[in-house]
Amino acid sequence: MPHGKPSPMPRRLLARVRDVMAGAGMAQQRLDGITNIIAADMVAEVCSVYVRRAGDMLELFATQGLQPSAVHSTRLRVGEGIVGDIAARARPLALADAQKHPSFVFRPETGEEIYHSMLGVPILRDGRVVGVLAVQNRTQRRYGEEEVETLQTVAMVLAELVVGELIGRDELRPVIGGAMAPLCLQGMRLGSGVGAGEAVLHRPRFHITRWVADDPAAEHERLARAISEMHGALDEMFQASELAGGGEHRDVLQAYRMIAEDAGWLERIDEAISSGLTAEAAVEKVHNDIRARMSQVTDPYLRERIHDLDDLANRLLGHLIGEAEPTAGMPLPEEVILVARSMGPAQLLDYDYSRLRGVVLEEGSHTAHVAIVARALDIPAIGNVKDALGKVEPGDPLIVDGDNAQVFIRPGEDARRAFVESLRAREERKAVYASLRDLPAVTLDGQSISIKINAGLPIDLRLLDDSGADGIGLYRTELLFMVAADFPGVEVQRRLYADVLDKAADKPVIFRTLDVGGDKVLPYWQRSAEENPAMGWRAIRASLDRPDMLRQQLRALIRAAASRELRLMFPMIAEVAEFKAARAWLDKELKWEKELGFPPPSKFSVGAMLEVPSLVLQLPALLKQVDFISVGSNDLFQFLFASDRGNPQLSERYDLLSPLVLTLLRSVVEQCRTAGTPVSLCGDMASRPLEAMALIGAGFRDLSVTPSSVGPIKAMIRSLSVLALCEYMNSLYDLDQHDTRQKLGSFAQEHGVII
Ligand code: PEP
Ligand code: MG
Numbered sequence: 001m002p003h004g005k006p007s008p009m010p011r012r013l014l015a016r017v018r019d020v021m022a023g024a025g026m027a028q029q030r031l032d033g034i035t036n037i038i039a040a041d042m043v044a045e046v047c048s049v050y051v052r053r054a055g056d057m058l059e060l061f062a063t064q065g066l067q068p069s070a071v072h073s074t075r076l077r078v079g080e081g082i083v084g085d086i087a088a089r090a091r092p093l094a095l096a097d098a099q100k101h102p103s104f105v106f107r108p109e110t111g112e113e114i115y116h117s118m119l120g121v122p123i124l125r126d127g128r129v130v131g132v133l134a135v136q137n138r139t140q141r142r143y144g145e146e147e148v149e150t151l152q153t154v155a156m157v158l159a160e161l162v163v164g165e166l167i168g169r170d171e172l173r174p175v176i177g178g179a180m181a182p183l184c185l186q187g188m189r190l191g192s193g194v195g196a197g198e199a200v201l202h203r204p205r206f207h208i209t210r211w212v213a214d215d216p217a218a219e220h221e222r223l224a225r226a227i228s229e230m231h232g233a234l235d236e237m238f239q240a241s242e243l244a245g246g247g248e249h250r251d252v253l254q255a256y257r258m259i260a261e262d263a264g265w266l267e268r269i270d271e272a273i274s275s276g277l278t279a280e281a282a283v284e285k286v287h288n289d290i291r292a293r294m295s296q297v298t299d300p301y302l303r304e305r306i307h308d309l310d311d312l313a314n315r316l317l318g319h320l321i322g323e324a325e326p327t328a329g330m331p332l333p334e335e336v337i338l339v340a341r342s343m344g345p346a347q348l349l350d351y352d353y354s355r356l357r358g359v360v361l362e363e364g365s366h367t368a369h370v371a372i373v374a375r376a377l378d379i380p381a382i383g384n385v386k387d388a389l390g391k392v393e394p395g396d397p398l399i400v401d402g403d404n405a406q407v408f409i410r411p412g413e414d415a416r417r418a419f420v421e422s423l424r425a426r427e428e429r430k431a432v433y434a435s436l437r438d439l440p441a442v443t444l445d446g447q448s449i450s451i452k453i454n455a456g457l458p459i460d461l462r463l464l465d466d467s468g469a470d471g472i473g474l475y476r477t478e479l480l481f482m483v484a485a486d487f488p489g490v491e492v493q494r495r496l497y498a499d500v501l502d503k504a505a506d507k508p509v510i511f512r513t514l515d516v517g518g519d520k521v522l523p524y525w526q527r528s529a530e531e532n533p534a535m536g537w538r539a540i541r542a543s544l545d546r547p548d549m550l551r552q553q554l555r556a557l558i559r560a561a562a563s564r565e566l567r568l569m570f571p572m573i574a575e576v577a578e579f580k581a582a583r584a585w586l587d588k589e590l591k592w593e594k595e596l597g598f599p600p601p602s603k604f605s606v607g608a609m610l611e612v613p614s615l616v617l618q619l620p621a622l623l624k625q626v627d628f629i630s631v632g633s634n635d636l637f638q639f640l641f642a643s644d645r646g647n648p649q650l651s652e653r654y655d656l657l658s659p660l661v662l663t664l665l666r667s668v669v670e671q672c673r674t675a676g677t678p679v680s681l682c683g684d685m686a687s688r689p690l691e692a693m694a695l696i697g698a699g700f701r702d703l704s705v706t707p708s709s710v711g712p713i714k715a716m717i718r719s720l721s722v723l724a725l726c727e728y729m730n731s732l733y734d735l736d737q738h739d740t741r742q743k744l745g746s747f748a749q750e751h752g753v754i755i
Contacts, residue, residue: 010149010150010153010154010275010276011216011275011276012041012276013037013038013041013042013150013154013276014153014154014157014211014212014275014276014277015212015214015276016037016041017034017037017038017154017157017158017212018157018211018212020033020034020037021034021157021158021160021161027161027165027166028061028062028166030161031049031061031062031161031166032062032064034049034062034158034161035047035048035049035062035063035064036064038064038133038135038151038154039064039065039135042135042147042150042151043137044065044119044135044136044137045065045115045136045137045138046063046064046065046066046112046115046134046135046136046137047063047064047065047133047134047135047136048060048062048063048064048065048066048133048134048135048136049061049062049063049123049131049132049133049134049158049162050076050083050087050131050132050133050134051123051130051131051162051166051167052078052087052129052130052131052167053075053167056077056078057075057076057077057078058075058076058077058078058083058084058087058131058132059072059074059075060072060073060074060075060110061131061166063110065115065136066110066111066112067109067110067111069109070107070109070110070111073109074107074109074110076105076107078129080103080105081103081104081105081107082095082098082101082103082104082105082118082120083120083132083134084103085103086120086121086122086132086134087122087129087131087132090122090124090129090291091122092119092120092121092122092148092151092152093118093119093120094118094119094142094143094147094148095117095118095119096116096117096140096141096142097116097117097140098115098116098117098118098136099113099116112136114138115136115137115138116136116137116138116139116140116141117136117137117138117139117140117141117142117143118134118135118136118137119134119135119136119143119147119148119151120132120133120134120135121133121134121148121151121152121155122155123155123156123158123159123162124155124156124159124288124291125159125160125162125163125288130159130162130163131155131158131159131162133151133154133155133158135151149275150275152285152289153272153275153276153277153285156211156277156281156284156285156288157211157212157277157281160208160211182408182409182410182411182412182415183391183408183409183410184406184407184408184409184415185385185386185388185391185406185407185409186385186405186406187360187361187382187383187384187385187386187388187405187406187407188382188383188384188405189382189402189403189404189405190359190361190371190374190375190381190382190383190402191359191371191374191375191378191379191380191381191382191402192380192402192403192708193378193379193380193402193403193426194358194380194399194400194401194402194403194419194422194423194426195335195337195357195358195379195380195399195400195402196335196337196357196358196397196398196399196400196416196419197333197334197335197336197337197355197357197358197397197398198333198335198336198337198395198396198397198398199337199339199392199393199394199395199396199397199398199409200332200333200336200337200338200339200351200394201339201340201389201392201394202338202339202340202343202347207321208278208280208281208284208317208321210278210280210281211277211278211281212276212277212278212281213273213276213277213278213279213281216273216274216276219273219277219278219279219282220270220273220274220279222279222320223266223269223270223273223279223282223283223320225319226279226316226319226320227266227316227319229319230312230315230316230319233315233319234315265286265290265309268286268289269282269283269286270282272285272286279320280317280320280321283313283316283317283320284313284317286313287309287310287313290309291309291310308344309344310341310342310343310344311343311344311347312344314347332351332352332355333355333395334355335355335357336351336355336356336357337356337357337358337359337360337398337400337407338351338356338358338359338360339360339361339388339389339392339398340359340360340361340362340389341361341362341363341389342361342362342363342370343359343361343370344370347370348370348373348374348377349373353377353379356377356379357379357380357400358379358380358381358382358398358399358400358402358407359374359379359380359381359382359400360381360382360385360388360392360398360400360407361381361382361383361384361385361388362384362385362386362387362388362389363383363384371383380400380401380402380403381400381402382400382401382402382405382406382407385407388407391409392409396409396410397410397411398410398411399411399415399416399419401419401422429711429712430711432711432715433710433711433712433714433715434711436468436711436714436715436718437466437467437468437711438468439714439718441470441713441714441717441718442717442718443696443717443718443720443721443722444718444719444720444721445721445722445723447696447701447722448701449696449701449702449703449717450470450471450680450701450702450703451469451470451703451704451705451710451713451714451717452469452470452471452472452473452474452508452510452680452682452702452703452704452705453467453469453471453472453473453704453705453706453707453710454472454473454474454475454476454682454704454705454706454707455472455474455475455476455500455707456475456476456477456478456479456480457479458496458499458500460472460707461499461500461503461504463707463708464503464504464507464707465503466707467707467708467710467711468710468714469507469705469707469710470507470508471504471507471508471509471510472500472504472507472508472509472510472704473510473630473680473682473702473703473704473705474510474512474630474682474704475500475509475510475511475512476512476515477493477497477511477512477513477514477515477553478514478515478516478522480493480496481514481516481522487522487525487549489552490552490555490556490559491556493552493553493556493557493560494555494556494559494560495560496560497511497556497557497560497561498559498560498562500560501560501561501564508565508567509567510567510568510569510607510630510704511557511566511567511568511569512568512569512570512571512609513540513543513550513553513554513568513569513570513571513582514539514542514543514549514550514553514571515538515539515571515572516538516539516542517533517536517537517538517539517541517542534635534638534644534645535639538572539570539571539572540570540571540572540573540578540582541572541578543570543582544578544581544582547585550582550585551585551588551589554568554585554586554589555589555593558589558590558593558598558600558601559593559598561601561602561604562598562599562601563599563600563601563602564601564602565601565602565603565604565605566601566603566604566605567604567605567606567607567628568586568604568605568606568607569606569607569608569609569628569630570582570583570606570607570608570609571609571611571632572609572611572612572635573608573609573610573611573612573615573622574612574614574615575614575615575618576615576618576621576622576625579608579622579625579626580625583606583625586606605627605628606626606627607626607627607628607629607630608622608625608626608629608630609629609630609631609632609635609682610629610630610631610632610636610668611631611632611634611635611636611639612635612636612639613636613639613640616636616664616668619668619671619672620671620675623671623672623675623677624675626677627677627678628677628678628679628680629668629672629677629678629679629680630679630680630681630682630704631665631668631679631680631681631682631683632682632683633656633681633683633684633685633686634683634684634685635683636683637654637656637661637683640661640664641653641654655738655739655741656685656691657690657691657694657739657740657741657744658737658738658739658740659732659733659734659735659736659737659739659740662694662697662698662729662732662733662740663733665681665695665698665699665700666698666699666733669698669699669700670699673699678702679700679702680700680702680703680704681695681700681702681703681704682703682704684706686700686703686704686705686709686713687705687706687709687713688709689709689712689713689715689716689754689755690741690744690745690748690755692705692713692716692717693716693720693725693744693748693753693755694729694740694744696717696720696722696725697722697725697726697728697729698729712754715754716753716754716755718754719752719753719754720751720753721751724751725747725751728747729744732744
């Protein structure tokens, strides 16, 4: 149904609302008129409009049916009562008996006790709730989906009156105490480094003036034209963009492009046009609806996709309204810190990035496409900064500290000095690490340590060379699956893996087969909710139960290696039988691929990740089966201590430098050594110099770390004497203590180890 269902009811109502809005009279009078029209049209005894005021209050601004004296007197906090609940959740509520709802609060001055049913919808503008529109009936009426939809459409049009005329835009800005005082806000690290510059606020840039359409057919046509223009413009931009050149960001941009072509999104816009909105109002409405719904979603990956959608909706509006986007060609300060609620990757590319010194997002997480692009451009970026847009004024001086996930707003002299100092120290450190790039990672007493990197995105490959690492000790293949819009097929995977091997040249790469589940969610893979997903149906468990997925991946890996060496490992193995089963699939695929005429890898080695404590107890049997093992300390110790690795409340509860952990790791290394099986460690602990030192003391000679840690770890290794460390650590294993952190720190200090 390309153009949605024609719905005369909302169209008629919308046209009447539009006429009143555009008519003469004070805004308040027009609002009163509109509540009358809505009540009559929807056969409701009450229609009320609540408007959001400063301080997160909702004020009754107009009503048909409630006591007139309550207007401008009844106020509810956002979150208080049913109206407050609708505003807080940005979702409609249709209740046959509102008084039985747990959020119901009784306001005697409104006289609403006689009304039982209630339908309320948020009034949204730019994804923010600016009010609530509600109808009520005496009977216990059940409002249908169409009525909800109609009221939402009317609320969309009403938002214009609310924000444009009833209250000033400024009132919606959260109030801050001591407005011009320096501030420091904490966020989440998206891209490392520090940068200073002037704040440029990145805001939705289109102003819609026509909301209600007279001729829906013409609006459908306008939309179709705008969509095709947008696709053309996107293609051009991606081709011209720096990032497209090396093909490194194809996946990110491709996923973005797929959203632009998403049939569901475009169909919903068509439906909104059929209900009486103009094409631009329809884009805005569908976008607001999606944003409001997504704000309830907790899954970080899905939440991030909304940023791409923000960007696309804005672009589509640009093509519809026909104004040039003000940022293109807008005079920018020499040094810019961009502040935005969220952005898509292409929006970031719209700015002259030679001037970009930092990015601050109110939303955003590590999986955001914009974060991936910011890292690719080496721009410090932080996300999840609460209310950044409310606290920053355009032109404010800002300092972004990506490493500590902080932004300093209007920094004082101390913060400026600290910035200059940290910039200098950072440059110095970088220079030291760069000078180590081609030097071997050998200890003072001649022990050679292999430092590899953990990778998963095409951009990481550049870092393999830049860092001078020995190879990729862990290639997390699931990241490709997470940024794709659908299961990547064999050929798509083959190309990516072959590209990794090509770029790594003669350096070894260990691919880990798909580790999804837990916190790694694929948006296109429907799975039933699990109470304990980290310990649930994930990684090798899902791969063995759904072997088609594993087989496709193995096939792609075999073809990608084509006459080269293939190294792969299986995640979350909990018993030897699982490894054998996965290995059997590999053998089968190898045989079939050979029969099909694909050249087999010249050599292959197959390993297991040691991430589940049960496997530690089966090491003697496991080591007979595997070519190598890699310790995934992130998972191994979350399961050993029964302590969620993602819970910040527990992050310091147990220490990986406890005698228990060190003893366990030493035993693993010793067993591997006896069996002649190579062992490495690729969990995050290897990326921290003190922990890496302890790992070397416990016997590890092969570490896989985050790319930015290669320099610091190499510096530590080159200042260490393993013999002295091992001797010292012998006194630690049997200690009855929480941790050995201080002791190891003192050892490093006394022996001049750089940590
Ligand atoms: C680990 O668990 O230590 C590991 C390297 O795997 P991931 O962090 O991807 O779960
Ligand atoms: Mg793991």
